[in-house]
Amino acid sequence: MVNHKSALQKLWKDTCTVYVQTKTKDPETRRTVASETTILTDEPCKLSIESLSTVSETDHAPVVTQAVKLFIDSDLTIPAGSRVVVTRAGRQYVYKASGEPGVFTDHQEISLELFERWA
Numbered sequence: 001m002v003n004h005k006s007a008l009q010k011l012w013k014d015t016c017t018v019y020v021q022t023k024t025k026d027p028e029t030r031r032t033v034a035s036e037t038t039i040l041t042d043e044p045c046k047l048s049i050e051s052l053s054t055v056s057e058t059d060h061a062p063v064v065t066q067a068v069k070l071f072i073d074s075d076l077t078i079p080a081g082s083r084v085v086v087t088r089a090g091r092q093y094v095y096k097a098s099g100e101p102g103v104f105t106d107h108q109e110i111s112l113e114l115f116e117r118w119a
Helices: 004-009
Strands: 014-025 032-055 062-072 083-088 091-097 108-114
Touching: 032 083, 062 091
Parallel strands: none
Antiparallel strands: 014 032, 014 083, 032 062, 062 108, 083 091, 091 108
């Protein structure tokens, strides 16, 4: 029997590392301190980037935007708002997971946006 999941994942040449922001209370100062925690490291994935051309309502000028999706193993959990660093051909791209994933039998699809900073 063919394992469709492993066959699909062999096509993925990208990898990603996923970070979440955690907040802890400093016992000395009693201040809440934010830090980054790695939850996944070098996971095989596929980054899909689609350019979309739209016309602005206000000035009717074309605006080019991108729709970015991450294809990754359906068994993994990537919370909305996570920082996702995708490595492709030696270059790193930094995004944030922008919502709930579309989960399928063999993979999940997560919409990504450019990461600017932690909220």
